[in-house]
Structure formats: structure tokens, C-alpha cells
Amino acid sequence: MGTGNSGFILVCSGMVFLMTPALAFFYGGLERRKNILNTMMMVICTMGLASVLWVAAGYSLSFSGTGAFIGNIDKLFFQQVSMTDGEGIPEGLFAAFQMMFALITTAIITGSVVGRMRFSAVFLFIGCWLFLVYFPMAHMVWGGGFLDAIGSIDFAGGNVVHISSGISGLVLALVVGKRREFHQTEYRPHNIPFVVLGAGLLWFGWFGFNAGSALAADGIAIQALLTTNTAAAAAMLSWMLIEKVLLGKPTIVGACTGAVVGLVAITPGAGFVSLWSSFVIGALVSPFCYYFISVIKHRLGLDDALDAFGCHGIGGIFGGIMTGIFADPAVNHQTGLLYGGTELFIAQIISIVFTILFAGGISFLLIHVIKRVLPIRVTEQEEAIGMDRSEHDETAYPTFMGLDS
Numbered sequence: 001m002g003t004g005n006s007g008f009i010l011v012c013s014g015m016v017f018l019m020t021p022a023l024a025f026f027y028g029g030l031e032r033r034k035n036i037l038n039t040m041m042m043v044i045c046t047m048g049l050a051s052v053l054w055v056a057a058g059y060s061l062s063f064s065g066t067g068a069f070i071g072n073i074d075k076l077f078f079q080q081v082s083m084t085d086g087e088g089i090p091e092g093l094f095a096a097f098q099m100m101f102a103l104i105t106t107a108i109i110t111g112s113v114v115g116r117m118r119f120s121a122v123f124l125f126i127g128c129w130l131f132l133v134y135f136p137m138a139h140m141v142w143g144g145g146f147l148d149a150i151g152s153i154d155f156a157g158g159n160v161v162h163i164s165s166g167i168s169g170l171v172l173a174l175v176v177g178k179r180r181e182f183h184q185t186e187y188r189p190h191n192i193p194f195v196v197l198g199a200g201l202l203w204f205g206w207f208g209f210n211a212g213s214a215l216a217a218d219g220i221a222i223q224a225l226l227t228t229n230t231a232a233a234a235a236m237l238s239w240m241l242i243e244k245v246l247l248g249k250p251t252i253v254g255a256c257t258g259a260v261v262g263l264v265a266i267t268p269g270a271g272f273v274s275l276w277s278s279f280v281i282g283a284l285v286s287p288f289c290y291y292f293i294s295v296i297k298h299r300l301g302l303d304d305a306l307d308a309f310g311c312h313g314i315g316g317i318f319g320g321i322m323t324g325i326f327a328d329p330a331v332n333h334q335t336g337l338l339y340g341g342t343e344l345f346i347a348q349i350i351s352i353v354f355t356i357l358f359a360g361g362i363s364f365l366l367i368h369v370i371k372r373v374l375p376i377r378v379t380e381q382e383e384a385i386g387m388d389r390s391e392h393d394e395t396a397y398p399t400f401m402g403l404d405s
Contacts, residue, residue, distance in 0.1 A: 006089050008217040009097050015208025016100035018201055020047055020107050026198025026260075027111050029191040030253075030306050034386025035115050036190065036396045039306075042110035042122050046103050049123065053130050054099040061131070062098070062138035068146045071139045088216055097212060098138070104209075105134055105161045111306035112169030115179050116383055119391045121376040125367060129168065132362050137164050137355065151343060152351035153327070153334055155224065156213040158268025158320045159351055164359040166313025170304055171363040176376055178303040180383045187305070189253055199256035203232055206263045210270040220332055224270040227278035228263065234282030235262025242290050257311065261289045264315030269323030272334045277326035285318050317352055324348030 024043040031039040050058075057076055065072035075081055083092040106126045113122065137160045140147040147159065154160060179187075189195055210228040214221035239258025240250035265285035266278055273281070293310040304310055324345035327336030335341030370376060382390035389395060 002088065002216075005216045006093055008221070009089050009093050009212055009215065012208035012212025013093070013097045013100055015205045016097070016104065016212065017047075017205075019100075019205035019209065020044065020103045022198045022201030022205060023104065023107050024198070025194045026202060026256075027114065027306050029194025029196075029198060030189045031114050032187065032386075033190040033397060034388055034395075036388065037394050038119065038387035038391050039110075039114045041392060042114065042119065043107040045119075045123060046106040046126060049127055050102040050106050050130060051099060053127065054095075054102050058102060058130060058135050059095045059098065061135040063095070063143045066144065067139070068149070069140060070136045070145075071143055094215065097215075098142075101138075101157060101161060101209075102130060102134055105157070105165050106130060108162070108165040108308055108312050109169045109172065111308035112173040112304045113176050114305045115387060116377055117172070117176050118374075118376055118378055119387075121370055121374060124370055124374070125172070128366055128370070129363065132366060133164055133168065133359050134160070137359070141351075147351045147354065150350060151347040153272060153323065153344065153348070154268045154320070154351070155271040155323075156210045156267045158264075158316045158323070159355045162264050162267060162312040162316030163320070163352060163355045166309040166311070166316055167356050167360040168363040169308035170302070170313060171360050172367055173302065173304050173309075175364070175367045175371070178301070179305065180380055182303050192252060195253055195256050199259055203259055203263065206232070206267075210267060214271055220271045223275075223331060226275055227270050227273060228266050230275060230278040231266035231282035231285075232259045232262040234279050235259060235265065235286045236282075238262075238283045238286035239290060242286060257289075257307075258286050261285050261311050261315040264312055265319035265322065267316070268319045269327060272323055272327040272332045273336075274326070274328045274331055277322075277328065281319065281322045281326065284322075285315055288318050289314050317356075320348050320352045 021044060024040040027043055028036045028040040055078060060073055060075035061071045063071060064075045078095065081091050081095055084090050086094060106129065110122060139145045141154050141160050206228055207225050211221040211225040214224055236255050236259040239254050243250045243254045262282040262285060265281050289310055292314050293307050297304060297310060325337045327334040327344055329335045329339055335344060337345040378390055
């Protein structure tokens, strides 16, 4: 057992874990004052639910067996999982590192339906979604399943984390329906410092997310760290430039959003693309996401409240395609379209389309089943009062006496 590599992944695991409470601050700051606690609760509940389900069955279903679409039950409750032996690092440490990805993935989904979906329905959906979507996707991509077999690559979770959660969030938003005042109110972030705090911690955690996916403290990890930071920085500057040109002034919420979409876009290719490519990927993802969030979403009347699909779905799709184009054989033995590798590019397109159809289809069926069992949406009166009071009987700002915004 290499203690250096183990120490590195231990630290990275903690960094990825931090991303979930960071997302709670990011989402909470973007949401309205009366819904902040409910928004944060929907995120942090995954720290309990996904952790328990991962240890009980998730790791086994994701990383055991030779099935094309799902693993087996040989390692339920970490049976036969060694805490001292493994390939490069102990298997128990690998399982713990991967657990953190399950937490943040399910948390991302909730951003699409804040302000109107019942907490009990969200909680049930997340639990079922892990078994029906996330565990199979992790197995198909990283556990030797179908998407790995066709030759697609996903260094740290473009398909498994971002596209799957983004498209599932969009499906939920469509089924649950628009917020009560969607056509009458311009929703504004109520606590921008929380947004900055969340974005900063997400950026920090993403170093563990991407560099840690090398599973060793080696050159690939260093490459992933540098491409991650460069793409985020380029995307932030690109988003600021877009706002300066179109709106006359850059905004701090825009800068934070740009950084996040840059981090999303580099995730599938962080350990496969060259450093100069990460400049291009970061600079180009912002216009795509900005156009979807600012134009297409409103034209289609989509109430993806905190842009889970606009950031993670669109950013993940863009990143997967760019990985198929810019993967550099000199970096990590994968040849993208730019270097003559048509097979990888085709495999990337197939994997993206499959992920959209698989995650979107299962999510659509699942939420309709849940809808038959319990109400998935609060009443108009409860929505008007605010999700904090109606769902949790708590308030974040008990001394606030004015009208909410």
C-alpha cells in the first residue's frame, strides 16, 4: 500500500465531501429569503441518505461484477472490501472517495425544483434515483460496464455526475411545474455573499474532485489540477466579458456562475486534455450556458429554478464533446478528433445521448410513480408562506418583518 497515494486520496475525499455543503450555500444564496433553509436542507440531506445507501449497496452495485449495466451484491455493506489492500490505494479508500460523488450528484438535482417541491417527495426521489440511475451509471462508466466497453471516457463525472443530474433536474422541473409567480416575478438572489462562499468552496473542492480521480499523486493528478483551475478561470472571465458586452456591467453572481460551468465542462476531460485546451474549453462553455440560461430557458418557459440543467446539463454535454475533440494522446493515451481519433469522438457522442435518454427516461417514470403515492408539490398557500415555514417550521431570519423577495 502506497501511503503517499493513500494520504492524497484521503485529503481529496474530504475536499469532495465539502462540495455538498458548499453547494448548499451556493443554492441557498441564489434562492429567495423564505426558502433558503428548505433549499439547503434538500442539498445536505444527501450527506445522510446517499452515504447510508452507498455503504449498504451502492458501492457493490457500482463497482463489483462484470454486468453491462449494473454490478452485483457481493460487496453489500463493504463485505470483502479491504481497508489495506487494493490497486494503488486500499479498496476501502477508493470506495469512500467514490461515495462523495454520490452525495454531490444527488444534491445538484434539487436546484431545479426549489420553491415548490415537497421535501418528502424530493427525499424519496433521491433515494430511488440512486438505485435506478446513479449506481448503474457509475458501473457503466467506471465499473467496466457498457459505456466503458464502447470506448467512451469520463475522467471525473461528466456523464455520471453532471449530465445525469442536470437532465434529471430538468425532468423534475417539468413534471412538478412552474413556481406560482413564475410569469409575474423576477427572482433575484437574496444573499450574494453566500453565493460567493459556495462558489469558492466548490472551486476548492473541485481540485479533489478532478485531481483525486487520478487515484494517485502523480503527473495525471497535476495535469487535472491545472486544467481544472485554468478552465474555471477562463470561463469566469468569459462570462464576465459577456455580461460587460451585453449588460454593460459584470456581476459577481455571473462571475461565480461562469467559474462553476467551467469546472463542470473540464470534469470529463481534466486528465485527458492539454493545458492549452482547457483555456478553450473554459472560454467557450460560458457562451453556451449563458445563452441557454438567458434566452432558451425563457423562450421555452422552463422553470429550472437554479439552473441545474443550464449549468450542469449543458456544461456536462459541452465538456463531454470537447473531451472527444481535445483528448491528447501525449497526456493520457486517449486520442481525440483534433489528433485524428474519430472512434473516441463517436463514443463520446453515443455516451452523452445514452446518458440523456437513460437518466431522463428513468427520472420521468420515477417521479410519476412517486406522484401516485404522495403529493409532490406544496399548495399555493404553502408556497406563498415559504418552504422554510411550511416544510420545516423554521425561519433563517426570524427578525425579518418585511415582505419577502
